[in-house]
Amino acid sequence: MQEQSTAVRLDAFGGPEVLDVREVPAPQAGPGQVRVRVTAAGLNPMDWIMTADADTAARFGLSLPAGFGTDYAGVVDQVGDGVTGFAPGDRVFGGALSRAVAGFVVVDLAGAVAANEAHHTPDGVDDRTAATLAIAGRTASAALAVIAPGPDDTVLIGGAAGGVGVFAVQLARIAGARVIGTGSASSADFLRELGAEPVAYGDGLADRVRALAPGGVTAAIDLHGTETVHTARELGVPDGRICTIATQLDGVSAANGANAAPGALEELARLVAAGRLRVPIAASFPIEQIREAAKLQAGRHVKGKVVIDL
Known part of the structure; x- marks a missing residue:
């Protein structure tokens, strides 16, 4: 039987009302990829801006059915052929463009492209905080x-x-x-x-x-x-x-x-770990409340970050 995962899916572009939580086939890590069991996903205005209409989505390379959210943190649970530097059990964070609010994400390590990446989460940085850093x-x-x-x-x-x-x-x-x-x-x-x-x-x-x-x-x-x-x-x-x-x-x-300099994300994580930078979490929601979370985030009056717990 195929492994299943929970994920947010859109069958149409639009506002928070189009966000649904579904059971979907779990992605599998291929060569040069790792799969991450997501524990937290941070929301950004970019998430709902790029899924608001078909023309904007197309500029980001998105098509239906689409996922939602980009910033994530979690634990590596599958490592594809040819991957070095990551092992199952490693804590990681990064970006997975418009697919982070899900039980699992697969990211390609070779490209080193923002929003398709994994970075080691330093000790002293909790997953909720790590999930707010990328964008x-x-x-x-x-x-x-x-x-x-x-x-x-x-x-x-x-x-x-x-x-x-x-x-x-x-x-x-x-x-x-x-x-x-x-x-x-x-x-x-x-x-x-x-x-x-x-x-x-x-x-x-x-x-x-x-x-x-x-x-x-x-x-x-x-x-x-x-x-x-x-x-x-x-x-x-x-x-x-x-x-x-x-x-x-x-x-x-x-x-x-x-446009950020190479290493900018790792430097931010180091500052958090050293206690020099803190990330206020305005609110956290379970994945089942993704619509409420997206509405709060889209209101643009949040002080700090909104996070989905998985």
């Missing part, structure tokens, strides 16, 4: 590389309480920079805990930032739209030290996780 952590790392903050910088980060923001704020602080983070009034305490000085977004943002930092802002990252970019320009920040992740503007660099 948001890499994206934050790529954005930080654009602006290259240091001890003489005051960095304005827009959307600082979100999934990428929690990494960007802390990485900028680790680099020695002062960080001002935009968010809602309800996120102020959360941002302070991360090491940012909170400021409310919306009309008058530039004036509020001036009041907080009369000496000026020297770099900015916009993690949501364009408000932070326009504010940074108004405050005299040169375009070369402004970065976006969710939109593109002439003259401003856009970063995404695929």
